[in-house]
Amino acid sequence: MCALPSVGKALCITLLCVCTKDGGTNTDDICGNTRTPTLTWAAAAAAPAQYASLDAICKKHTNAKVTSEFIIQKLSQLFGMMKTLTHGSGDMIHLGAHSGSQHCDKQANSACADFTKAYPLTSGGTAASIAWEQHLLDAVEKLKKADHAAQEKRRTEATIKALRGQVELVFNRAAMTEVDATKSPNPIASPPICTSHKTNPTCTEDSSCKWEGKTETDGTCKPKEEGQANAAGTGEGAAERTYPNCSQCTDLEQCATAAGKPKEGKKYVCGWIEGKCQDFSFLLNKKLALIAAVFMSLVEL
Secondary structure (H helix, E strand, C coil): CCECCHHHCCHHHHHHHHCCECCCCCCCCCCCCCCCCECCCCCHHHHHHHHHHHHHHHCCCCCCCCCHHHHHHHHHHHHHCCEEECCCCCCEEEEEECCCCCCCCCCCCCEEEECHHHCCCCCCCCCCCCHHHHHHHHHHHHHHHHHHHHHHHHHHHHHHHHHHHHHHHHHHHHHHHHHHHHHCCCCCCCCCCHHHCCCHHHHHHCCCEEEEECCCCCEEEEECCHHHHHHCCCCCCCCHHHCCCHHHCCCHHHHHCCCCCCCCCCCCCEEEECCEEEEHHHHHHHHHHHHHHHHHHHHCC
16 A cells, blocks of 8 residues: 555555554654544555544644745655665665664554655666656646736736827827917917018018008008808808818918818818828827727727
């Protein structure tokens, strides 16, 4: 019972072999007089009941977090406790106490588990497997995969968080740019003030202004009445200017006075943005396209 393959089936069997007595040949309390159970070696069916007393002792130990590193560490410690015994009938590799015989069953002053078959000592020998060792190594691989998956999950969450911040930043910038375009005097030109014109030719050149004076230079340039100003856009070509091509405006004044119906929430049809006259809807579409591109990169993850 205390040699491979039996001893390799489960760790509980290994523990019974290194910490029990048979009450006949071996009567020593190897693991203490209150902990060493008596095991009938010939009756393997009795092993579970005999192990119960040892299990109660094992459960008194503080539970440690089971990780792949922890399992490897404990396996190394356990196999590091194995010893080699030289005997006339052949060498033996065992775990536990031994008095000098070539096997572990029913030996006085002995309680051990024989793992010799797992380490062939001759050139023609074949290594037998230790089932519980393989089970633990399989658990190590599963834990490593779980740890790797958890790390990937954390990295993915961090990436999503960063991308979400970028999307919000782009969206906020788009909104701020649109607001600034209606407020800032630099990117968008304000309509020209009629009083800035000092002569009749320059005043009347502006369709929204009228000249009131005695001569070409002696007088005042004033804004036209709202009805008069709008009338300037009702003649020939007005239909075409209902939806103007802002890009055709070449300076701030033309851009600010472009005819047409402003977008909802806007004072002007066009705006002077990034050094050229642009339609507000073009700017918004450009920003939305950038936001969509960022979202697509997020989806591809």
